[in-house]
Amino acid sequence: MKSQTMVVVGAQWGDEGKGKITDVLASSVDYVVRFHGGNNAGHTVQVGERTYKLHLLPSGIVSRHVTSIIGNGVVIDPRVLLEELEHFIEENWTPKLLISERAHVIMPYHIAMDEALSGHQGNLAAGSTKRGIAPVYADKMYRHGIRMGDLLDADMFREKLEKAYHFNVSMLKEQFHHSFDMSLEKILDVYLEYGKRLETYIYDTEHELSLAHRYGQRILFEGAQGMSLDTDHGMYPYTTSSNNLAGYAEVGSGLGINATKRIVGVVKAYVSRVGESPFLSELLDSTGDFIREKGREYGTTTGRPRRIGWLDLVQVRQAVRTSGLTEIAMTKLDILAGLDEVKICVAYKLDGKFVTEMPANLHVIRKLEPVYTVLTGWNELTEEDKKQIVLNGYEAFPTEMKSFITFVESQVQCPVSIVSFGPERTETFIRER
Ligand code: GDP
Ligand code: IMO
Ligand code: MG
Numbered sequence: 001m002k003s004q005t006m007v008v009v010g011a012q013w014g015d016e017g018k019g020k021i022t023d024v025l026a027s028s029v030d031y032v033v034r035f036h037g038g039n040n041a042g043h044t045v046q047v048g049e050r051t052y053k054l055h056l057l058p059s060g061i062v063s064r065h066v067t068s069i070i071g072n073g074v075v076i077d078p079r080v081l082l083e084e085l086e087h088f089i090e091e092n093w094t095p096k097l098l099i100s101e102r103a104h105v106i107m108p109y110h111i112a113m114d115e116a117l118s119g120h121q122g123n124l125a126a127g128s129t130k131r132g133i134a135p136v137y138a139d140k141m142y143r144h145g146i147r148m149g150d151l152l153d154a155d156m157f158r159e160k161l162e163k164a165y166h167f168n169v170s171m172l173k174e175q176f177h178h179s180f181d182m183s184l185e186k187i188l189d190v191y192l193e194y195g196k197r198l199e200t201y202i203y204d205t206e207h208e209l210s211l212a213h214r215y216g217q218r219i220l221f222e223g224a225q226g227m228s229l230d231t232d233h234g235m236y237p238y239t240t241s242s243n244n245l246a247g248y249a250e251v252g253s254g255l256g257i258n259a260t261k262r263i264v265g266v267v268k269a270y271v272s273r274v275g276e277s278p279f280l281s282e283l284l285d286s287t288g289d290f291i292r293e294k295g296r297e298y299g300t301t302t303g304r305p306r307r308i309g310w311l312d313l314v315q316v317r318q319a320v321r322t323s324g325l326t327e328i329a330m331t332k333l334d335i336l337a338g339l340d341e342v343k344i345c346v347a348y349k350l351d352g353k354f355v356t357e358m359p360a361n362l363h364v365i366r367k368l369e370p371v372y373t374v375l376t377g378w379n380e381l382t383e384e385d386k387k388q389i390v391l392n393g394y395e396a397f398p399t400e401m402k403s404f405i406t407f408v409e410s411q412v413q414c415p416v417s418i419v420s421f422g423p424e425r426t427e428t429f430i431r432e433r
Contacts, residue, residue: 010226032060042300073252
């Protein structure tokens with residue numbers, strides 16, 4: 001389907017391969033926009049021998065024709081952003097990047113507060129990435145947050161910082177008995193310096209996008225995290241602190257799109273989860289270990305081993321419904337190759353009754369049991385198989401793999417339009433329909 005706007009979102013618990021799919025689709029767009037989350041995200045793009053690990057920069061940055069936008073809904077740690085940018089500037093090229101002046105800034109006290117909160121929340125803590133995400137979004141909602149534009153205006157910055165600094169530091173010290181040594185003056189100095197270094201990128205991105213859209217430019221919105229981590233629709237409180245459904249692309253970028261969008265949900269052929277929460281299809285046996293090692297399932301941001309489980313279609317169905325997916329990009333099908341059989345969770349059971357939608361109540365979720373359908377596994381793709389895929393298309397994939405895909409499509413009522421069978425850009429098949 002040709003469409004001027006496209007949204008790529010995670011349909012599971014993050015790390016589905018959004019970076020890779022965004023990179024593949026970026027060849028046909030003019031803009032790539034991040035619209036929520038911060039450097040809790042870690043998106044990997046592999047092009048030939050080079051691997052890029054991106055936390056704040058949109059994956060479009062790898063494609064030089066693309067203008068990358070960090071939208072108002074994103075939260076930015078300027079230190080991390082500058083480090084990431086340096087990597088690209090070193091290559092004698094100034095990235096085509098624009099940062100919304102409305103995006104909120106992650107401050108040092110947010111990172112300290114994230115640490116303190118995790119201890120306080122105990123067994124209700126999601127196991128955060130400790131990047132300051134919940135506290136920065138909380139300050140945004142309290143309405144004493146610092147925005148990127150404030151870093152360019154010393155007086156405005158001081159006025160706002162005085163409120164936010166004392167609020168956070170007194171909570172840290174008095175409520176959490178947590179040390180915090182950075183003075184307000186020191187923060188002012190350091191962050192005004194960050195502002196100077198980022199000044200050329202800070203911009204009215206909402207206006208830029210509206211003009212781009214009016215003049216027919218193609219825009220791709222790159223989601224972070226995944227549906228089960230969405231604050232409203234995920235497994236609260238084991239979520240992140242932003243909305244990541246496709247609907248949020250408009251809020252987090254400031255571009256109202258009264259037109260049909262292509263909405264691509266990225267679905268890994270199994271599930272990984274980094275952090276804490278009930279995980280119904282979790283594999284705690286050697287099959288889980290096999291998938292973790294073969295799939296290199298270790299966090300891109302924190303390096304933590306990811307928990308592994310069978311594909312869960314209750315989760316994917318919820319993603320189809322809540323984001324209005326028009327299609328699915330299925331990744332990591334190569335990782336399941338070599339298993340005699342693969343399981344797919346199609347529903348849950350509660351007191352002998354089938355449950356086909358994820359309940360909101362955590363007490364109920366804790367009592368659910370997964371119901372599986374078992375399918376036959378497929379063999380590894382050889383180099384010859386990969387050549388055949390290029391020559392003969394979808395038909396050249398192993399029959400069992402195609403049965404797996406067809407089963408998912410029929411169960412979730414959404415077509416699989418992109419098949420990914422390796423981390424490299426070229427290890428991707430786009431299905432013509
Ligand atoms: P994201 O957060 O959704 O962008 O995903 P991550 O980058 O955190 O994790 C996905 C990992 O899987 C990365 O290392 C990708 O290079 C890799 N990857 C993506 N698609 C495939 C695939 O189809 N096969 C294999 N083997 N690796 C993939
Ligand atoms: P990408 O974009 C996987 C998880 C954390 C934790 C919870 C809350 O790479 O898919 P936070 O630091 O956001 O307050 O942590 O969310 N989490 C992710 N898990 N991939 C991500 O991003 C994640 N971003 C946050 O592990 O359970
Ligand atoms: Mg990731």
